[in-house]
Amino acid sequence: MERSMRTLLGCVLAATLSLPSMAQEEVNLYSYRQQSLLQPLIDAFTAESGIAVNVVHAEKGIAQKIQAAGANNPADLVLTVDIGRLDDVRSADLLAPVNSEVIDSVVPAHLRHPDNLWFALTTRARVIYTHKDRVAEGELNSIADLADPKWKGRICTRSGKHVYNIGLIASIIAEDGEAAAQTWLEGVKDNLARKPQGNDRAQAKAIFEGQCDIAIGNRYYMGKMHYNAQSPEQKDWADNIRVVYLDQNIGGRGQHINISGAGLLKTAKNPENAVALLEFLLSEQAQALYASANFEEPVRAGIKTDPYIETLGDFKADRLNLQAIADNREAAAKLVDVVGFDL
Ligand SMILES: [Fe+2]
Structure with missing residues (x-):
């Protein structure tokens, strides 16, 4: 074999041998x-x-x-x-x-x-869970309504410090300012049925067990509860709930996501x-x-949405840029402390 041919063959062989690692994208x-x-x-x-x-x-x-x-x-x-x-x-x-x-x-x-x-x-829409019978349809429509004294002792939620609630509070600061958000948060605290605790599904359970009538929770948990084969009791929790989308009126800010x-x-x-x-x-x-x-x-x-989720209806989402929510997270966490929301 000619020298140049041998060199060429050597090159091809070397290239082939190194191919697998090069090709592994x-x-x-x-x-x-x-x-x-x-x-x-x-x-x-x-x-x-x-x-x-x-x-x-x-x-x-x-x-x-x-x-x-x-x-x-x-x-x-x-x-x-x-x-x-x-x-x-x-x-x-x-x-x-x-x-x-x-x-x-x-x-x-x-x-x-x-x-x-x-x-x-x-x-991920953070909606309101209400008991189907104990809260009438149309009785609660706006995020502001959660602070209405008529709901005293009837609201459940997880910790105000959880990222899901921080995002919600931050959206209110972005929209209405810190002072208004503080007044709102104090109002919601006054309406709590119990000290903030548990996750979102624990609030659905609390509604089922009659500890409260209204809770804050992400909508996808409705699907997770409805289809839960490992804990079928969660289907009952979901069945008790009417999902309320907030601020859907014309000109309203839309459901927080x-x-x-x-x-x-x-x-x-x-x-x-x-x-x-x-x-x-x-x-x-x-x-x-x-x-x-x-x-x-x-x-x-x-x-296409999941058929069960479809039964929960459609909603108009808040179009506030999520960066505005991120920018107000620190202020939101501070407010939770100032009003002693979790205490
Ligand atoms: Fe979650």
Whole structure:
């Protein structure tokens, strides 16, 4: 064999041998989302794209972990529920803007950071659960109504400090200012049937057991309770409840929502794969999965909702940009302390 031929063959062999590691496209993500929800989405993405997805599930402190790792941080993407957790990562200056026509066309402006540093994948309406008989239809219509003294001793909620309630209170500060929000929160506290405790489903249970007639809770829990095969008693809790969407009148601000969302990390080593995954999560297929598996509201228009969730009716959502909610979270947490909401 000629020398040049041998060299060429050697090169081809070397290239072939190194091919598997070069060809293994991947994307790495930090996620607050439950594995059971995420896995079907990831499997569908990998099947379609050939890109492997490595997930590190995190409980809290993602921003601190990323900061500590610096340039060695292995993650490309952050996936969270609640704007607060997403904004922690943004305010630590860890997110890069994403330029994607898909994202721009699918995600409405109020569900995106003004510079595309984060954006929503689903929305999560924080609604009012009322007892079907003990609260008449149309008797409670506005978030302001929760502070009406006529509901004294009839409202249940989880801690005011939980991120879901912080988001709600922050939205009221953004809309009406701190002083008005404080007056409202004091009014709601005066109406509580018991000290704030438990999660959202515990409030549905409390309505079922007659401890209160009104509670604050995320709508997707209605689906989680209705279909709960492991704890069928939760179906009874849900069956007792009428979901009330707030501020639906013409000119009203609309129902408060929070989001699940994502952001691309500045230190991402696979930014193109990360954007491909984000675009996939906004596809019809993935958005339908979010709606059927976790009962959240898709951000993509025209996705079919779960049949049970459909029976709960449709609503007009608040179009306040979620960044305005994030910006008022600290003030909201302070108000919870000032009025002693959890005491
Ligand atoms: Fe939740």
